[in-house]
Amino acid sequence: MPEGRHVAIIGAGAVGVISAIEALREGHRVTLIDPGEPGGEQAASYGNAGWLSSHSVIPPSEPGVWKKVPGYLLDPLGPLAIRWSYLPKALPWLVKYLLSGWTEARVETTASALRDLLKDAPLLHKKLAEEAGVPELIERNGVMHVFTSRGNFDNDLGWRLRKKLGVEWLELNADEMRQREPDLHPRYTFGVVVEEAGRCRDPGAYVAALAAHAIASGAKHVRAKATGLKLNGDKLVAVLTETGEIACDAAVVAAGARSKQLTASVGDSLPLETERGYHVMIEKPEVGPRSSMMVSDAKMVVNWTDKGLRAAGTVEIAGLEAAPNWKRAEILRNHLLGMFPKLPKDIPASRIKTWFGHRPSMPDGRPCIGYARASRDIVYAFGHGHVGLVGSARTGRLVAQLLSGKQAEIPLAPFAPDRFL
Numbered sequence: 001m002p003e004g005r006h007v008a009i010i011g012a013g014a015v016g017v018i019s020a021i022e023a024l025r026e027g028h029r030v031t032l033i034d035p036g037e038p039g040g041e042q043a044a045s046y047g048n049a050g051w052l053s054s055h056s057v058i059p060p061s062e063p064g065v066w067k068k069v070p071g072y073l074l075d076p077l078g079p080l081a082i083r084w085s086y087l088p089k090a091l092p093w094l095v096k097y098l099l100s101g102w103t104e105a106r107v108e109t110t111a112s113a114l115r116d117l118l119k120d121a122p123l124l125h126k127k128l129a130e131e132a133g134v135p136e137l138i139e140r141n142g143v144m145h146v147f148t149s150r151g152n153f154d155n156d157l158g159w160r161l162r163k164k165l166g167v168e169w170l171e172l173n174a175d176e177m178r179q180r181e182p183d184l185h186p187r188y189t190f191g192v193v194v195e196e197a198g199r200c201r202d203p204g205a206y207v208a209a210l211a212a213h214a215i216a217s218g219a220k221h222v223r224a225k226a227t228g229l230k231l232n233g234d235k236l237v238a239v240l241t242e243t244g245e246i247a248c249d250a251a252v253v254a255a256g257a258r259s260k261q262l263t264a265s266v267g268d269s270l271p272l273e274t275e276r277g278y279h280v281m282i283e284k285p286e287v288g289p290r291s292s293m294m295v296s297d298a299k300m301v302v303n304w305t306d307k308g309l310r311a312a313g314t315v316e317i318a319g320l321e322a323a324p325n326w327k328r329a330e331i332l333r334n335h336l337l338g339m340f341p342k343l344p345k346d347i348p349a350s351r352i353k354t355w356f357g358h359r360p361s362m363p364d365g366r367p368c369i370g371y372a373r374a375s376r377d378i379v380y381a382f383g384h385g386h387v388g389l390v391g392s393a394r395t396g397r398l399v400a401q402l403l404s405g406k407q408a409e410i411p412l413a414p415f416a417p418d419r420f421l
Helices: 014-025 065-074 084-100 104-118 121-131 150-154 157-164 174-180 203-216 260-264 327-339 385-403
Strands: 006-010 029-033 080-082 143-147 170-172 190-194 198-200 220-222 226-232 235-241 244-247 250-253 273-282 293-295 300-305 308-317 352-361 368-371 378-382
Touching: 006 014, 014 029, 014 121, 014 203, 014 250, 014 378, 014 385, 029 203, 065 080, 065 084, 080 084, 084 104, 084 308, 104 157, 104 385, 121 198, 121 203, 121 385, 143 150, 150 190, 170 174, 174 190, 203 220, 226 260, 235 250, 250 385, 273 327, 300 327, 308 327, 327 352, 352 385, 368 385, 378 385
Parallel strands: 006 029, 006 250, 029 220, 080 308, 143 293, 250 378
Antiparallel strands: 143 190, 170 190, 226 235, 235 244, 273 308, 273 352, 293 300, 300 308, 368 378
């Protein structure tokens, strides 16, 4: 492939801006296309829990999940909720989702692929943060998982597969938990610390700093909404936007949950869905965890950020257009207050911030990273689900390798977009 191509990158979230940095490193000319402010509140990256968990390799669907679907439909406030009105549209995706985790072998295939993608992610992010002049935003000091009983951990398929894939951890009994986390509710009696993992202290500020670094390194930012890709035979000639065409000879689709329309414009109908996520953040909290933690019973991550104590997690399947259900954020807040009994129950509303956004998710829990069928001038990099921020560092490198026609640094077959076509 020719050196120094003009690459249009659609999407200035974590994947898009890191792809821009890595493409510039490869000697390409880069135009970033996004109507919004990189790292702004509209972006999925902004609302991320802030975990850089290189061990987050287990897809959401596991054997037996199908038995829980009636509950998901009946409980609009559960950890995974499906809105009845959206069910007909979501059904084909849900069927693929359930089938992808039908057997332990299928889950292991995905876990193995994701381990390749996420391994060393905290280190890769640390280097990027240093380059962008914000080294303090990335910390590589481990994360903790907390459980109400040892049995909840022992019976978990995910931890069995992590061990098989070489993930190491430190186990804590109730006393060791108390020493590390004196403010945590005593119902949590067992903990696991994954020391290789890290965290981001402000995901929005981090993505904004990476975008500024890309622009300072020569990328151009065009504020426009991309609507499609224009081919002449198998050659890409332009990205179509609401304000006109942007001529280019290569493109990267990294538009998160809004990538589906773009891939369809070149004949790739991919099963991308939005897993709608919420977070709640308490500014200037009186107490909280010393470590970033995942809480097994609430299915949420709790992380200190520079803006406050953030709790994020849970999934709602209701499409891109439905209004938020803010009761879901209230539940996160109630879980947070229940986890740390010393937090005042009457925190003023002005100190509690809520957020809602769209995770881009493929049904098998693996992103799409690879060429469009119609042209090798088009690279797809979207659908990271719950591992968008952590997975963005290596994804950006892979995108640059694909743009330059180089050998990818990890096997890309598990992420091939055509696995669904």
